[in-house]
Amino acid sequence: MEIKHERILSQEEKERTKRQKLIQGWDQEVIKNSTVFIAGVGALGCEVGKDLALSGIGKLILCDMDRIETSNLSRQMLFYKGDEGRFKADVGAERLKLMNPFMEIEIFTIPLQQIPMDKYKECQIVIAALDNVQARMDLNKFCLKLGIPLIEAGTVGFDGHVQVIIPENAKDVSGKPLSFGNQDKIIEDLANEYLWNLDEDNEEFGEFFGAQKAIEALEQQIENIKMNNINPVLEKLKLRAKKEVETNYIKYEKYLQSTPCYRCVVPIPPPLQNQVAACTLKGVPRTREHCAIRGEVMFIKKYDRQPDYDNIEEMKETLEYAKKELDQLRARVLDENIPPEMKGKIEENELIILKKNIFETFGGEFALEDMENILGNKIPAIQSVSSIIASIQSQEATKLLFLLAGTSVGPIMNPPYLNYSGIYGLFDQIPISRSEDCVGCGSRQGQENITVVVPIDATVGELFKAIREINKKINDVNWIITNPLTKQFIFNPLFERGRTQHRKLTDFNLKNLDEVVLTTFGKEQGESEIKQFNIIVQMI
Ligand SMILES: [Zn+2]
Known part of the structure; x- marks a missing residue:
C-alpha cells in the first residue's frame, strides 16, 4: 500500500518548510499527511503542539478538559492574559492555527477515556502530555490495543523524562512492523542473561567460573597495589596541591568563579x-x-x-x-x-x-532552491531541536539569575558544555577547559586568530587584501608580516626591500595552513584594539 497523498502541500507551505527539507531523508509530504493526538494541553502539550504545528503537520487532535487558570500563564505559552476560564484545548487550537493556518485541528474537552476509538485510529502517533498516572495508564492501554506509538513524558521541578512506547502490533503504512531495533543488541542482552543464570556445577562452563575467580583474585591484587602503593602517593600529592591552591589562591580562583570562554572552544574561526x-x-x-x-x-x-x-x-x-x-x-x-x-x-x-x-x-540535477540553500549557506533546521536547546539555555539563565542575586537554586551545569543528539536521544557532557593562550580570556588577549583563504599562487599583496576583507582597518604601511617559526619577514614596510607586495607566498616557503603573524607599530599600535593577528593561511 502506497502512502495516499490526500493532503496537498501548498506553495506557501513548501516555502515555509524549506530549512527542515534540508535534513537528510526529510519528506514534507509525510508530515503533511500525518495526524497526531496530543493528550493534555498543558506545559508539555503547548510545546509539542507548537513544534508540530510549526513543522507543518497535517492535523492535530487536542484533548484537555481543563480550563485555563492564572497559574498556567507562566508556563503554557499558547495562553495569554484574558484567556482565563476558557478551555485549554479551545484556546490552544486557536493559537496553533495562527502559527500554521494550513493545519487541520480538532479538539475534545471531555475525558480521554470517552473519546471514540476511531479518533485515536485516525492518528499515527499519540503524545501523552498528562499530569496524572491514571490517564497515562488508560492512554497506554488504548495505544497498545490499537498499535499506535505513544510518546509519554513528564517533569518534576528541574527533572524530566521521555519514554517512547512502540506497541508490538504497530505497523507502518505498508502493513510491515516498524524496523528500528538492533538484533546484535538483543543477542548480546540475551547472552548476558544466560551468563547470569549459569549453573556453577555445569561442567561445560567450568572454565568460565575458573576465569571469573581468577579475575576476582587479580582485581583484589590490583586493589591492594592501589591501596598500598598508589593511594598514599596520591594523598601526598593532594596535600601538596591543596597547599599550592591555598597559598596561590588568586591563580586558581578563576576556575571556581568562571568558565572557559567561547574562544577557548573556538580558537580559530572558519574562513569566510x-x-x-x-x-x-x-x-x-x-x-x-x-x-x-x-x-x-x-x-x-x-x-x-x-x-x-x-x-x-x-x-x-x-x-x-x-x-x-x-x-x-x-x-x-x-x-x-x-x-x-x-x-x-x-x-x-x-x-x-x-x-x-x-x-x-x-545528488541529481540542480533545482533553483538548491542555489539559494548552498549559496546562502542555509543550514538544516527543525524547531523541536531548537526548543530543547533553548530550554536548556533558559534553564541555565534561570539558575544564574539566582547566583547573580546572591542566592541559589543550584549551580550552573558542570561541565558547562552540553551536546544533544536528537537522532540518538543523547545528551553528552563535554569536558572543556580553559586555554591558557586563549585570545579571549588567556595570555593572547589583545591578539586575534583568523583564517584567510588565498589562491595557491597568491602574492603578499593578495594576502593583505584577504586580511582586509576580514578586518577593514588594517593599513599595510603600519603592519609587519612574519613567519613565527622561522622569524623571517614576509612584509616589512620599514625597509625598502621588505615593502614589495608582488612576491609569492610560496617564495617564502609558506604552505597550505601555515601560520603567519601580523604585528603593528607606530601610531597604529596605540590606536589598534588588536596588536597582533595570528593568521592561518589556507591555500586553495
Ligand atoms: Zn577563552
Whole structure:
C-alpha cells in the first residue's frame, strides 16, 4: 500500500518548510499527511503542539478538559492574559492555527477515556502530555490495543523524562512492523542473561567460573597495589596541591568563579565563505557545492556583483552556470572511471549504469532552491531541536539569575558544555577547559586568530587584501608580516626591500595552513584594539 497523498502541500507551505527539507531523508509530504493526538494541553502539550504545528503537520487532535487558570500563564505559552476560564484545548487550537493556518485541528474537552476509538485510529502517533498516572495508564492501554506509538513524558521541578512506547502490533503504512531495533543488541542482552543464570556445577562452563575467580583474585591484587602503593602517593600529592591552591589562591580562583570562554572552544574561526568561493574560481570543482559556488562566481565575473538571491531571473542564470559546471564535473568523473585501455570499448548498458551512478553520487540535477540553500549557506533546521536547546539555555539563565542575586537554586551545569543528539536521544557532557593562550580570556588577549583563504599562487599583496576583507582597518604601511617559526619577514614596510607586495607566498616557503603573524607599530599600535593577528593561511 502506497502512502495516499490526500493532503496537498501548498506553495506557501513548501516555502515555509524549506530549512527542515534540508535534513537528510526529510519528506514534507509525510508530515503533511500525518495526524497526531496530543493528550493534555498543558506545559508539555503547548510545546509539542507548537513544534508540530510549526513543522507543518497535517492535523492535530487536542484533548484537555481543563480550563485555563492564572497559574498556567507562566508556563503554557499558547495562553495569554484574558484567556482565563476558557478551555485549554479551545484556546490552544486557536493559537496553533495562527502559527500554521494550513493545519487541520480538532479538539475534545471531555475525558480521554470517552473519546471514540476511531479518533485515536485516525492518528499515527499519540503524545501523552498528562499530569496524572491514571490517564497515562488508560492512554497506554488504548495505544497498545490499537498499535499506535505513544510518546509519554513528564517533569518534576528541574527533572524530566521521555519514554517512547512502540506497541508490538504497530505497523507502518505498508502493513510491515516498524524496523528500528538492533538484533546484535538483543543477542548480546540475551547472552548476558544466560551468563547470569549459569549453573556453577555445569561442567561445560567450568572454565568460565575458573576465569571469573581468577579475575576476582587479580582485581583484589590490583586493589591492594592501589591501596598500598598508589593511594598514599596520591594523598601526598593532594596535600601538596591543596597547599599550592591555598597559598596561590588568586591563580586558581578563576576556575571556581568562571568558565572557559567561547574562544577557548573556538580558537580559530572558519574562513569566510566568499573567500573560499573566489578561490574555487581558479581550481577545479570536485563537489556539487563547488559547482553551485562556481556558478555564482561566473555571475559575479559577468556583472561584477553578487546575484540577488531573491531575484528569480538572476538565480536562474546562476543555476544555468552551475548546471554546466555539474555536467562537466560528471563528465570528468566518468572519464576518470574508465581505464584508458577500456575507452570506447564499454558496453552500452554498462555505460548507462555507470552514468546513472555518477549522476546520483552528485545528488541529481540542480533545482533553483538548491542555489539559494548552498549559496546562502542555509543550514538544516527543525524547531523541536531548537526548543530543547533553548530550554536548556533558559534553564541555565534561570539558575544564574539566582547566583547573580546572591542566592541559589543550584549551580550552573558542570561541565558547562552540553551536546544533544536528537537522532540518538543523547545528551553528552563535554569536558572543556580553559586555554591558557586563549585570545579571549588567556595570555593572547589583545591578539586575534583568523583564517584567510588565498589562491595557491597568491602574492603578499593578495594576502593583505584577504586580511582586509576580514578586518577593514588594517593599513599595510603600519603592519609587519612574519613567519613565527622561522622569524623571517614576509612584509616589512620599514625597509625598502621588505615593502614589495608582488612576491609569492610560496617564495617564502609558506604552505597550505601555515601560520603567519601580523604585528603593528607606530601610531597604529596605540590606536589598534588588536596588536597582533595570528593568521592561518589556507591555500586553495
Ligand atoms: Zn577563552
